[in-house]
Amino acid sequence: MKKIGVLTSGGDAPGMNAAVRAVVRAGISAGAEVYAIYEGYQGMVDGADWIRRMVWQDVGGILYKGGTIIGTARCDDFRERHGRLRAAKNLLLHGIDNLVVIGGDGSLTGANIFRQEWSSLLDELVEKGEISYELAQVHRELTIVGLIGSIDNDMWGTDISIGADTALRRITDAVDAISSTAASHQRSFVVEVMGRRCGYLALMSAIATGADWVLIPEAPPNLDEWENKMCSVLKNGRENGRRDSIVIVAEGAQDRHGNEISCGYVKQVLEDRLQEDARVTILGHVQRGGSPSAFDRNLSTLMGAAAVDAIVSDQFVGEAVLIGLKGNKITHDSLEECLHKTKEVGEAIKRCDFARAMELRGRGFQEAFQTVRTLVRAIPHDPEPGQKQRRIAVINGGAPAPGMNTAVRAAVRLGLDKGHVMLGINNGFSGFAAGEIQEFNWMSVNGWAYLGGSELGTNRHIPANSDFYKIARNIEEHNIEGLIIIGGWSAYISALELYQRRNNYPAFNIPIVCFPATIDNDLPGAELSVGADSALNSIIDSVDKIKQSAVASRRVFVVEVMGERCGYLALMGALGSGAERVYLHEEGMRLTDLAKDVESLVNGFKGGKRLGVIIRSEGANDTYTTDFMCALLEEEGGDYFTSRKAVLGHMQQGGNPTPFDRILATRLATKCIGFMEEEIGKPEQTSACIGLQSGSFTFTEFHDMARLMDMENRRPKQQWWMQLRPIARMMANGHQSHDVE
Secondary structure (H helix, E strand, O other), X not given: OOEEEEEEOOXXXXXXXXXHHHHHHHHXXXXXXXXXXXXXXXXXXXXXXXXXXOOHHHHOOOOOOOOOOOOOOOOOHHHOHHHHHHHHHHHHHOOOOEEEEEEOHHHHHHHHHHHHHHHHHHHHHHHOOOOOHHHHHHOOOOEXXXXXXXXXXXXXXXXXXXXXXXXXXXXXXXXXXXXXXXHHHOOEEEEEEOOOOOOHHHHHHHHHHOOOEEEOOOOXXXXXXXXXXXXXXXXXXXXXXXXXXXXXXXXXXXXXXXXXXXXXXXXXXXXXXXXXXXXXXXXXXXXXXXXXXXXXXHHHHHHHHHHHHHHHOOOOOOOEEEEEEEOOEEEEEEHHHHHHHHHHHHHXXXXXXXXXXXXXXXXXXXXXXHHHHHHOOOXXXXXXXXXXXXXXXXXXXXXXXXXXXXXHHHHHHHHHHOOOEEEEEOOHHHHHHHOOEEEOOHHHXXXXXXXXXXXXXXXXXXXOOOHHHHHHHHHHHOOOOEEEXXXXXXXXXXXXXXXXXXXOOHHHOOOEEEEEEOOOOOOOOOOOOEXXXXXXXXXXHHHHHHHHHHOOOOEEEEEEEOOOOOOHHHHHHHHHHOOOEEEOOOOOOOHHHHHHHHHHHHHHHHOOOOEEEEEEEOOOOOOOOHHHHHHHHHHHHOOOOEEEEEEOHHHHOOOOOOHHHHHHHHHHHHHHHHHHHHHOOOOOOOOEEEEEEOOEEEEEEHHXXXXXXXXXXXXXXXXXXXXXXXXXXXXXXOOOOOOOO
């Protein structure tokens, strides 16, 4: 039998509990014994009750909790060989030779050293007579699986680490709130964010909040007199109508000579040169705390399950491997190589080799930095001599999705900065037919970065009959050369309708790009749509509150979520909330399945269960509705439980977009403008939909779109998230229990 130890070490990060839960439950489901090592490496060194075998119920109800329930602590003893010798002995006393370590680069460096010394530690223990030779031979190799738990997202080997998304949410919520008070007083705020020597949080929060300036360690200002440049940009912004100025400073920010740039110094510069009040806000450890976001819960769960799979499959016996996420794919890399690359970034920054530091951070980081440099401008660049000026229109279509405004803002400003004329079409395709078209300037989209809804207006109207003639006429009258369509299923169908009528309406022979923005995440050519993450977080927050309200009432809740016949929100919502059952149209619903689930719930409540949560996709079945399920549960629950329904409805579409959606919207908009510049003017102009697939932005041409779309059920034919169904089932039902999630 495999015996697995799991520990959390270093600074805590939201999502660590979800990772521990996943390791325990995946391990038990695989037939392994799982031991929690409390207080990190200190617990391993001290042994005894600090190393405890876990059962299924031990990790119930921890998915939504911040921090780490098994604790973390600094351990100077483990830094020395004598401490690692004691740790090895304590593991062997429990038969543990597989470790899942959840922590940052320091914690994972310690784990790698421990593995390298393992054989010699065992020999020394045998020589001292503290363990038998036979025991040493049975456990000759130590397998280490590392999960990066760090809000800093500063380690090579993954696109994002456990906790970083939640930290970004804390930062954006704070800056959104600060912006309103700053605008009221026409005041400047300097906000310091965490990240040590990594500028990820500062850079991405600058994109997400629409900040006016950002300072990060990897790319200090080019000029020695950067203060003048910063103040000039902020002053021009005020002259052009901005009422607030937000400067975000990474805690490790420095100039090109390696000198620290502190928030206090930036504040003094702003007050001296702009002659106005400035305030400093240091967010500090609020960025670490609180309940993890939907993304962090699901990321941690998938990584924890992958860690156990790596151990029980015997793929990496005696090795040290790092579990990462690249695109939407879980990856395995050499821990030693990842640590080496991470260290190389820090060394490059220390010797002021910023080009190398940016290179090591990756292409996505570099592109984000270039985008920020444009978006923080007070006015666009002057057009280059001989530059071709294009006329590009932006339209929203379909239901509103959080992040639409962020996308429009980014597209407009990036287009204007390239010297193009940017046009906004109001009220979707009905507005397009009516000629509701305006020309944007730089400040037209000021403050749109964090707004939910659609300032341009949107609806589900699909062009028909005379609409095509009217739209063609408006394209000609406004000399529109390219069209960016931001929206969901209705928007994509509208785009195809225009594309298929090119022979009848020559005006439609322009490049069209479809930009995925829908909470349903049901579009072809894109693994993730703008708005889906915001909707997921709305679901998670609602289910958390439902659990708190019902835990003392012996009640089963049936929670209906949106998505029509696409089960993305339901499945990922169940994974992130710990719901015991999830019903999807993709799997179908049968009365026999409902009967089994009802029987299981009754048995659970007989055994002491106090709460049940079922998530149902709104289009799961036309007959077995949410009301039907509640009535069935109420009847069969008898004296053991009552049932209630919670139809979350349009609250899933409302509210400000999450930082994930804001960043994705900005990145997609950047690619759309580049696409337009390449296609406009070509003899054969391409129309396509853009999407993030396997970590890369790809364009799927319109003639391939229909092949990828399940028209009857309004969803893509290939749904990557259905591969996660077994993990969701295992986390909830892989082992019969009576715990409260």
